[in-house]
Amino acid sequence: MECRVLSIQSHVVRGYVGNKSAAFPLQVLGFEVDSINSVQFSNHTGYAHWKGQVLTAEELNVLYEGIKLNNVNHYDYILTGYSRDTSFLETVVDIIQELKKANPGLVYVCDPVMGDHGAMYVPELLLPVYKNKVVPVADILTPNQFEAEILTGRKITTEADAIEVMDLLHKMGPETVVLTSTDLLSKRGEEFLVALGSQKIMKPGGTVISQKICLDIPKVDAVFVGTGDLFAAMLLAWTHFHPKDLKAACEKTVSVMHHVIKRTITYANEMAGPGKKPSPAQLELRMVQSKADIENPTIVVEANLL
């Protein structure tokens, strides 16, 4: 059976963020991917210069109208990421609501891309739209620590805080929440990055339980861009194949991430030369290029049940 994803994210000419990061890995895993580019930029905004266009809400409506007129607006998944404009994001929510009405089984995977490391890199007015309109319709949410904190108004300094924040996010709507990276100290030491996940599962009798997991991910001393986008796409794929097992889905997702990041840092360091920090251009992700890259990662990162 065909499984069709509508992916609304950025496009860049050079490099891998947004749809450039998400579409191909989903396609090699057998998903049909329809892409709407929320922006078309020369490169991601972490470079010294970036140029390009931002799609308006009206332009988004025109594209959606065309799809609808041809009666091909049937989706199994929606995936959203980087967006810079409040009315654009509100229109995305209108489209999601309409598509969910047409297919109640549709799963919406939302990466609430707003910022990282304590700072927002999109206009602040997007926060109330995410909080009040987007998160309530999301089924799977993949914030980083900063995004989870601003969505809930709670700081995360311990694992217990992270669990509380994930529960608050569940209360806002999504059944599955993954904090893709946190500053929490890993039990395995400073060389590891901690990610956490929580999934609510309805048991046959109607009782709801939640599976909570923690991942210790080998940390690389560099800041990558586009990793959140690849993560959300891979989580979509692996939760599709393991719908009631977040542990398995996250292990597969993070193992792909590790493979890509290892390859990226190896090339970046080689290009930068001994003792030099790689530039944003040198740190562009060395992307998944085949199904084998996804299915045979270099190591398997194991998750622990909490």
Ligand SMILES: Nc1ncnc2c1ncn2[C@@H]1O[C@H](COP(=O)(O)OP(=O)(O)O)[C@@H](O)[C@H]1O
């Ligand atoms: N410095 C890093 N070292 C190792 N893995 C990383 C690093 N940065 C990102 N990742 C991988 O990418 C995933 C998503 O990263 P994250 O930084 O949370 O995304 P975002 O871009 O949304 O902030 C992490 O779960 C991890 O697997």
Ligand SMILES: Cc1ncc(COP(=O)(O)O)c(CN)c1O
């Ligand atoms: C154009 C664009 N798209 C997407 C992103 C998001 O990247 P990430 O996956 O690292 O959150 C960024 C980061 N600033 C960006 O500049």
